[in-house]
Each structure stands twice: as C-alpha cells, then as structure tokens.
Amino acid sequence: MEYLLFTIGFLLLVLIGAALYAVYQKDLLYAVIATGVISLALTGLFLVLQAPDVALTEAAIGVALTTIIFIITIRNTVRFEDEKDKKMKH
Amino acid sequence: MVGTPVFLIAIPLLAAFLIPLIGMIWKESVRIIPGLVLAYMTVLSASLYLFILENGTYVETIAGWQAPWGIDLVFSPLTGLLATIMTFMGFIVWLYSYRFKSNVEFEAAKKYFIFLMLLVAGSVGIVITGDIFNQFVFIEIVGISAYALTAFYTGRNSAEAAFKYLIMGSLSASALLIAIIIVYAQLGTLNMAEIAANIDQMNVHYRIIAMIFFIIGIGVEAEIFPLNGWAPDAYTEAPGPVGGAFSGIVVKAGIYAMVRMMFTLFDISGPMKILIVIGLVTLIVAETSALRQEKLKRMLAYSSIGQMGLVLVAFGMGTKAGVFAALFLMLNHAIIKPLLFLSGSFLTFNTTEKYISQITGMAKKMPVVSVLFALGALAISGLPPFSGFWSKLSVLTAAADENLMLIIALVLIISVIEIVYYFRVINRLFFFEYDESVSVKPHKPGFNGMIALFILAGLILLIGFYPASVTGYLDLAADDLLNTHQYIDKVLQLGQSIIQ
Amino acid sequence: MDTAELIRLGVYGTSILLILIGLYAVLTKKSLIKIIIGLSIIDGGIHLLLIGIGYVKGGTAPIFSPGSEDAVARMVDPVPQALVLTAIVIGFGVTAVALSLIIRLYRHHNTLNIDEIKNLKW
C-alpha cells in the first residue's frame, strides 16, 4: 500500500518543485517548459487518482498544446523577463 | 408558444456554427442572420413569458433526466422577464450596429456578429439555467466573447483593456470553481434547487466560505467595487454599440447571478448586510469618480457601475418592496443606459479619445441625437416626468419602510452628484457654440441606428408617463425571487413536458 | 493517520500550495507571460483539488470494463472528472486568447512589462 503513497508523494514534490521553478526562472523558455512539467506531474497524479479521462486530457492539452502556444508567443515577443539585459532575438 | 426555453440557447449556437459556412457563399448574410436570430429569440422569450404568467414557472429538463441529476432550465416570472429584456436589448444593439462603421469589412464583421450573438445567448443562459456549473460555463462564454469584443478595434489600446478584463475574468473563474468545489464536496449536487433544499445540512462555517467565493467569483461580472477596475476600460475601448450591450445585458446577468445565489441558493431572508455594504461602496466610488471624468464613455461606464451598486443596495434590503424597487431600477437602467451609450457613440463617432470637450455645441449639428442623449441623461438622473424618477422613488420608499436613514441620505447625495455631471455634459452639448478647433466633425447617423434610439426613447417616455404598464410584471418577478420554496418544489418535484 | 487521510491531506495541501504559488506569480511578476503562467498554475491547482474531492481511497476508475459490471460500490466519483474535463478545456481557451492579446500588446507597446502598459487609467 505504501507503493501508492510513495508515488503520490513523489509526484506532489515534483509538482511543487516545477511550480516554484516556473515562477522564479528568469528565462521564460525554461519557465514554460517547467509549466509543461507541471502538467506532466498532474497527468501522473490524475492517473494514480483513478481519473484516466482527465489524465489524457491534461496530457494532450496541458503538456502539448499549452506549452507550444507559450513557446510560439515567446518567439513573437520577448524571451527574458527583464528585457533590459539580454534581448536575444532569434 | 414558438418553442421551449432551450431554443433560446440552441438556436444562437446553431447560427454561430452556420454563419462561417453561409458566409462563404453569401457575404451579406453574415450581418443579417444574427439579426433574425436575435429577433426570433425576443419573440420566443416574450411569448414564453406571457405563457408562464398564466401557467406558472416552466421547468425544462435537458437530456431527459429529472432536475437534480440532469441540467434544467427554469423559466419563471423573474428569469422570463430578465431574458425578455436581454434579448430585446440584444436585438436593439444588433439593429444599431448593423452598418455602424463603414470600414469594417466582411471577415471582421462576421466575427463581430458571432461574438455579439453569443454574448446575448450566454447572458440569457446565465439567467435561465438551474445548475451552478452550467452557469459557470455560460459566464465563461460571456467572458470570452466580451474579451474578443473589447479587443475588436486594433487601433486604440483595446488590447490593454481586454487583457486586464481577462486577468480579472480568469481569477473570478478560479474563485467560482473553488466555490463550486466546496458546495459539491459538502452537498454532493450541482443543481440550484437541490442545494437550496438542503443548504442547512451544510455546516455554517463552510456555507459562509462558499458564499464569499461565490460573491468574489460573480462580483467581477457584476462589477462590484474593488473588482470593477477593468470595467471602465472595457466599456471605453469596446466598439460603440458593445458598450450599450455590456451595460444593458452583461451586467444584468452578473447581478442576477449574485442575487439568485444570495436569495435562493443560500436561502438568506431579511436584510443582507453584505449586499448593502458592497452596493453602497460601489455607488459612492463609481459616482464620485464619474464626476471627474473627461472622456464621455468612461463617464457613462462609471455611472452604469454606480447604478448597479444602487440595485445591489435595493436587493440587499431583502424586503418585497426592496426587491421590487431593484427590479424596477434594473429595467429602467437596461433601457436608458444603452440609449446613452448608443447616442453617445454617435456623437463622438469621429474621434478616438472621445473627450467630452470634443462634443462642444454638437446640438447645432446633430440636434436629434443630442436631444435623445439629453432625454437619457434626464431620465437616468431621476428627474420626474421620466422613468428614472419612479424607480428612484420606489427605492427610497423601500428604504424608508426599513427606516434606513443613512441609505436614503447617501442615495440622494449621490443623485445630486449624478445631476451635476450629467448636466455638465448637457450644457456642453446644447449651450456652447460649435467651434471647429475643439469639437469633432459630426457624423450622419444611419437609418437603423436612429430607429433603435427612437424605440428606446419611446420606452422611456411610456414608462415615465405610465409606470403602471410595467409594475405588474415586476411585482410577479419580485414574488418569484422571494419565495424559494416555490422554486424548489417547482424544479425538484417534476419538470412539465409541454408538447408545443 | 492512515494512508487515506495522508493522501487526502497531501493532495489538498499541494493544490492549495499550487494556487498560492500561482497567485504569487500573478501578483508580483512583471512580465505578462509570467502572469499567464501563474494563471495556468492556479488552474492546475484547482483541477487537482477537484479530482482530489472525488477520490475514494482504494476506489477504481469509473469505467465498467467487461469483467466488473457490478463494481459500483468501490468506484471513484465520476462527476468531478466530468467537471475537470470541461474546466481544462475552458482554461486552455482563455490562455490561448490571453497569449494572442499579449502578442497584440507587444506589437503596440513593444514591452511586456505590465507597469508600462498603463494608458487607460483613472
């Protein structure tokens, strides 16, 4: 039984770590990838919590599409949070 | 009986999906179909409303499942009245914006009319649905179409207004979801009637927390004080007719959701301190900041928020007279404010900043529109022969019955402020000379725009000189809101299946 | 503290924490994209909370596989899952509109710092 406890504990830690990383990271691209990781952790959690439909949706929308839209927006605007130092435009 | 309440939402959706298709074949249809749909909705909701006045509330179940399990649409005297007002106002706004701006070409016009139609359908959905999660979905529909409409013109900083509206909207959606979570966790159901029936089983502590989150969630939509920062920007940056739609339809749905939640869901009877306090603060802040505005539409937006604060105060009293006065205020506001917004947008047509100083002496160039604007201004500030006076009087008598001295004093001080800033604009419109340097080039209003304005002005005069024409319906609606038990029995016990 | 209670506290606690982190990002971070990230973190937290509500320790997924037609008793509550499904898609829709607005704002203001985008005030 503690196998379930172990996985949920691990996933929750990953979730919170990724959230903190996403908030504190200055480079927006890495922050967005961290958001993707949050969605991934959420998908895992939903699976463990016996909600397969929702896990599939979270995987498809949260990980794939939301991340890609964020990345496209960053491509079209600015990559770093404080634009002063590096305005790296591809 | 042209159809059942579900047509009020299904037909606009069908049309919304249809328009891109037909648009490819016949370009002009994009502007006409929404008009037809909105007209049909008005006729449908009016005929349904008259039908239920004889046979009582009509509950329609979706997907065949009885009330607590499936979603149900409740068409009672209150919701019927509001639905009719909203659909009618939606039709007026469509009529006004038919050929509003000449430079809007086919692609943008198609999107504009889809958003407008879904905005009206969403608000009607909020009013007639009987399920809290369904109401959340409709609030989102209204939200997204409102963001899109605010950001419609690319020129002005409308993207900034839409973005601020979006942040507040998504925060309110999260708060609403938290409230729904608490209610579902405790009571295990999402149906409003079921929640109202066994709300007392929920422990008092969670009930208050859920109510707070509901107030926050719906408050952004109903533009109460701290949460309405976005509203003046959204009204100013949205295209002319949309400002009228926002103030006439969307705010009413927000206020209805707030009131239905307080009166029915949490079954609070007697004066509600929270509503009165919020309403008064909104009234004072909005009206005082309206006094200092230089832009016309921003001033109208603040005045609209202030009026909604007054409506909340009236609802907060909790008595029959209070609710009657609130509904009368809402009806009047729904008629007068669009008139002000629409005629205002005609007056300031050729300027983007829409400063009040830019309409100096416009009465010489556009006499009819300025007279209609003045009529609206006199009516909204509650001067006697017009409809605004009767609703203000009924609010004051309702407050006097509860002898809430402070409220009467505050409401009257505020209406003095209201008179001052409206008369400032009327002065500038009528009694100043038209000089080329300041005032804007006059715009020849379209034929359909003028019809819309005349219909609204006619309604104001009708209610002004003969208030008894509407007080009957408002009485029924007030009773319907107040006795929750009748609502619960109607919804839970059986959904009538009427063969139309 | 049996495992069910532990799981419940863990899931609820993390979802509340996620909501707080999201709110922190929305309230303090200056970049618009970071604000939208904050909003999607709040959404994520709420969806987790919603699913946590429906979870029954040791319950099975609400699917009636061919073998166990009658396993109704130990099933997890399907209603929150239906709600979350709708909420995720709505959250995605709002995020998409938000990001398109950000692109337009950048095109007009050439900066994404929310303090510089203050033309509409008072």
Place this chain on the structure above:
Amino acid sequence: METILTIFIIFIAGTAATYFLGKLNGVLRSILFLATLAATGWLFFTGITPESGIEFRILGITMGWGITPFSYIFAIIVMGLALLSGIYAVKAMEDEKNLNFFFANFLLTVMSMMGILFSLDLISFFIFWEIMTWSSYFMVVFTGKDVQKVGIKYILFSAIGAYAMLMAIVFIYSFTGSVLIGDFIDNFHLFDTQMQWLIPILLLTGFGVKSALMPLHVWAPGAYSNSPMSYTAMFSGALSKMGIYGMVIVLILIVQQIPNGYWIKEVIAWMGGITAAMATLWAIKQDDAKKMLAYSSIGQLGYIIVGVAIGTPLAMLAGLFMAVMHGIFKSTLFMVVGAVERQTGTSNFTEVTGLIRKMPWTFLAALMSIIALAGIPPLGGFIGKWMLYESLMGSNHYLLIIMIFFSSTAAFLYCFKFLFGFFLGQEEKEWSHVKEAPAMMVIPMLILAGFAFLLGIFPGLILKPINEGMQFLGYVSTTNRFWEMSIIFNDWGNAVVMMPIFYWIIGVFVFFLVFLTIKGYKTTRYVSTKDISTSGEIPKEHENLTFTMGFMQPFLRAVAPVMKRQIDKYYTSIGNGLEALFDFTRRINTGNGQTYALYFVVFIIILLLFKDSLF
C-alpha cells in the same frame, strides 16, 4: 374640477405646439404662445374657485389636485405675471435665436408653477417642482454666457433642495402611508420627536433654496442676471414665491404642532433678517443693473420671510401682501432693465445715463416701481412695510426691527442709484440715437406699475383673498378682517377722516408726475458730465466720470468689514475640496492590471477576515 385638467392639457399642448409648429415661422409661434397663456389665464380667472379637487392613483399612491384659498393668492401672482411678462417677452425676444426653446420652456415653467399650486399631494408637488427646476435651468443657461459656472451652481443648489424635500416626502409616505398634504398635517403629531424636527428642516431647506434664504442664496444673483430679462421678470417675481408658498405651509401648519417649534420660526425670521440686510448691502455695491436687482430681490424675499416666519396674524398678512407687491414691482424693474438693455445694448450704470428724455414711459414705470420698492406712501410697498414694522413691534422683536429698518433705509440708496444711474444725470452724445422701447413692452410695464399704484390706494383688493387664505390656514380673527388690527387701516377701511388727506397726497403725487415729464422736456440744461463733484473722492484717471461712478463710495467703505466674508467664497472652497477628494477616489483605478488583481485578493482577505460580522 376638470378645469384644472383642461388647464394642464392646454399647457402641454401649447408647449408642444409652440416648440414644434414654432419652427415654421415666428409670428405663428408668438400667436400660439400668447393663445395658450390667454386661454389658461381666462380659464383660471373665471373657472377656478377654491374648493376640493380631483383624486387619482398612480403606482399605488393616491394623488390629488385642487386649489385652496391660500394657494389662490399665489396663483393670481403667477398667472398675472405670466400673462404680462408673456406679452413683454414676445416683443423683447424678437431678434434672439432658437426662440421655440425659449417659449416652450416659458410655458413649461408657468405650467409647473400652476401645478405646484394645484397639487394637494406631495408627489405631484415634487414632480412639478422638479419640472420647474429643470425648465428654469434651461432658461438660466439660455444666453450661453458662462454657462458652466452659473448653470451648474443653480442646478446643484436646486438639486440639493429638491432632494432634501424628496427625502422628507419619502419619510412621510413611509410613516403615514399616504402623501396627501391634508393627511400629513392631521397626523403629524404621530411622528416621534426626532422625525418631527427632521422633516420640517428638510422641507425648509428645499423651500429656502428656492426663496434664496441667506446661506442657500448663492445661485440667485447669477441665475437672475444671466437668464433673459423677460424670463427673469417671472423668474424672480413668481418662481421664488413658490419657496415662500411652501415655507408658509411648513411654518404655519407643521411647525405649530411641534412642542417647542417656536425656535425654528425664530431662526428662520433671523435668517430672513440677515438676508435682507446683507443682500441690500451687496445690491448697493453692484454696477450692473441686473446683478443689483437680483440682490435687491433676495433682500425683498428676506423681508417676506421675516414676515411669514414671525407668524402673528398681522406679520403673516404683511408677509403675503409684500409677496404680492414684490412680484409686481420686481418684475416691472426687470422689464425696465430689459427695455434699457434692448434699446442701448448695455445694462451697466456706469456706461449709460440720462435716458429720461429718450425713454420717458420706461422712466415712469421705473419711478413708480422704485417708489413701491422703497416703501414710500402712495404706493403699495409702504403698506406692506408698515404692517411688518407694526407686527414686529407687537411681538416685540426689537433687534429684528433695527435690522429690518437699517436694510430698508439702505434699500433706498440702491433705488436712488437705479433711477439716477439710468435715467437722470446728463445725456451723452453716444446715446442720442436711443428711442423709446416698443409699445408692446411698455404697456405691460405701465399696467404693472398701475397695479402697484392701485394696491397702494385700495389695498383691500388683494387683502381680501389673503384674508380668506389666512382663515383657511387656521388663523382666527376677532372681526373677520385681519387688517383691522393695523392702526393705519381701521380708519381707512371704513372711509373715516383720513380719507381726504390721503386723496390730497395722491393728487400732489400725480401733479408732480405730470409736471416733471412735460416740463423736463424743454429746459434741461446740457452740461458735460465732467464737471460733477465726486462727493469728495479723488477719481482715478481711467474712470470716465459718469454720474454713478463710485456712487456710494463713502457708505461702502464704511460697511466694507461686514462685506468681506462672502458666503460664495466658502462654497467655492468647499466645492474645490470635494473635487480634490473625488479626484482621489478616481485614482483608485490605477490602470495597472496587477493592482486590480491585488485588489481582488485583498477583497477576498477582507471578506474572509470579517466574515462573521458581515453575514
């Protein structure tokens, strides 16, 4: 009692017709305008006799219209002035623009004033009161000069007054369940004491604003002088009397029932006295005739309020009589100024002088009304003032008498200034082209001046209706004629020995009048205006030494300390303070999306923290 209904219908139809049909051509507009006035006037004077009116229900409230003996007095003033100033207005406003608007509003104001006097219940009273406010507002801003400053000040004060009244009406309706004035007065004693004091004060503020009582008078000078003169004749003559009408009802019928209500009447009397004194001082200071007349009108209203507030039968009689007299001579004076302005283009004393030979009839009307205003015997003003002094003496308000006496003597100064400023003094070359005002303007003036003269000789004419009015109000008098109490009357009334002396006075008065106007024509010696003694003042170089330059310099310098504290300055500073405060509330929407989100969270915290007290 359908005559009331027909009067209203004629008014509304007339207004609509004048406004819409008037666009076709000017003559049709004035015909329609005069026809409406004539029809309603004829219907009123013949058809209306004071008894019960009609009742009807709107929105579940029973309302009623009807004329009472008391409101009949004011109705005479309103209808009389309306007719005469209507005739005057048609001629005076000939070459102004958008006259449909002017005449429509003129009719609306008359209708609303008649409506106020006809209404037996508070709701229709309030409705007509508001219609009167905003239709007169459109007249104040009609000429379009400094519209925002004067107009907004006027609408602000009338709104404050009107809404104070609405608050009182709402309390009355919620306590007694009915809005009829009769019911309200009968069961006024049921109210608890706190409410018994609040309602009269609220009503008095409402009426005080309209009758320009001192602290609330700030709008009056601007409004009276800014609106077209033909409208101001009715504006100051009749419209301010509505305030008096309301005040009398409150002071007599309601304040009487309050245990120690005596103090309210005392304070109002004193405020009236101060208004009279201060306004007269200000009137002397003005150089523009319109402003001067406006201030003098406020002063005269002060007298009336003193009379009415004292409340003894004789004081009430004096107050009402002076109300009628003020209506007559004040509107004549405004018409005179209107005529002078139309002929010479300016109404400023220092610019125009010596018109006596060019506009003799206007001079005659001005002379008659000035004498009435100053209270000199043959004309009505004297009787009013005499009765007022006598009643004050009777109810031993000695201090008040000193104030009233001071202000009436000071009043003589600005009357003197008015006559000398416009008509006497040396003729100027530049005004030689001036001709007499057209006949249609002069006739109403002379009719009114005639009335002033008539009331001076036979005061009974107006005292009888006032007498019935006072009996209706509940005054009981030993003999059924109140004026017996005053010494000058009991002899006159029944033609005792005083009569021949009096006829001699009238004879001498008329002789001088005729002699002066004829004699004056031929032998006036033309002298350039420069060689005049400037009563010991050293004139500064730039002043063109017309007669009225620095007319009252020594007197004004003497009373200067009193006049430094201007109420107007206090109000403007309060206004600016409020504007700054509201500017702060406006700043709450800082425009930054993030701060709105912060407000969102802060609002949740507040609700959560105070959740027990709020729910």
Place this chain on the structure above:
Amino acid sequence: MKKAIVIFFLAVFGYFMAITFLSPEFEADRNRNGVKDFYLEKTVSDLKTANTVTAIVVNFRGFDTLGEVTVLFLAATALGSILFKKRHHIGERTVLYPASTIVGSGAKLIFPAIILLGAYVFIHGHLTPGGGFQGGTIIATGFLLMLISYRNFSISHNILSVIESLAGILFVVFGFMGLIYGGSFLENFMGTGILNDLFSGGVIPVIYILVGFKVAAELTGLIYTILHEKG
C-alpha cells in the same frame, strides 16, 4: 516591500483555504452519496456505456459540453479576430528551430500514427478512457508536428472551418432530434445496444465523434493562426 505584503496576504488566504479543506470535519460531514450513485447506476442500466465520465459529459450534462464546444469555437474565432492581419501580409510561418533531418523523416513516420491514435481515442470514447476532446487534441498535435517540421506543409483554412462548422451543426441537430424523438433536448433517443459493445450507448459515441472532429479542426486552426502571426 510589495512582495512582503503580497506574501502576507497569500499566507492569510492559504490559512483560510487550509482550515476549510484540510480540516477533518470537511471530510466527516461530506454527503458522499449525492448524484453520483444515480449516474453510476443509470450508465450501466439505461445508457449502457462503459465509460461513466463520457456518459456524464455527453448525456447527463450534455449542455455543459455544448457550452464547452462553444467556448473553444469562440476562442478560435477570438484568436482570428485579435491577431487578424490583412490577407496580403500574413507573416511567413514562425520557424522555431530549423527542423533537422531526423525530425523531418520522423515526422512523416509518426504523423499517420498520431492521427490513427486520435481517431481511435474519440471513436472508443464511450468504452475506454478518452473521447472527443482528448482525441481531437491528439490529432491537433499531429498536425502541429507536421506544421513545425515542414515549412511548406499547410492546410487550407476553409476546409478546417467547414469541418468545424459541420460538426458543430450536426451536434446541435442531434440535440434537436433528441427533442423531437426523445422529448427533451440532447436526449439519448437511439437504441443503446449492449454494454461494452462498439455500437452501445445510443447517441453518445456519435456526439463524441462529432465533438472529436470539431475540436481537431478548431485546435489545428488555432495553432495555424498563432503560428502564422509574425511578431
């Protein structure tokens, strides 16, 4: 300084959320057997669909899904109107990184597999977990992959909006057919067949397939618009 205030407010907010959700009596007096038992029992007996969540999403709370689909339609149209560019200067496609050969050839291999997986997911919506939304999104990711890896790969906007509109119209039409035959809007009027059989669950799989098509077309259109938006 501002951060400190915000943290304080969040702490208070977190405290109140904690005392509501984490307190034991939140769990104790919960009404566990609310509407869910009715749903679980009815999906087996009446609707005969294996996946209860799909049954709830499509049938019991079908109106939500209708609203849901409108939200997505609105989002796609709003994106079109906000990022609207005149025809002639549609920016060329934002290229994230020049696609290497591995990605190029790999994309051609995986693309049909993704489409097949998506189709499978939304056809078996009522049997296995997943359904219209999930399947549609998977297909959209498939198209996304192709759009990114090949510069010249493009889909005509008209076909997408035609599919999207047709699917939406059919969805509402099925709702109206439910009203005509079954008595109320979106009712399950078709025969529900046997549990766990491909053709079981009456109108539910049909509606979910339509939703799948609609979501697929919509999200692809959405990605296509945002990709073609030159900053």
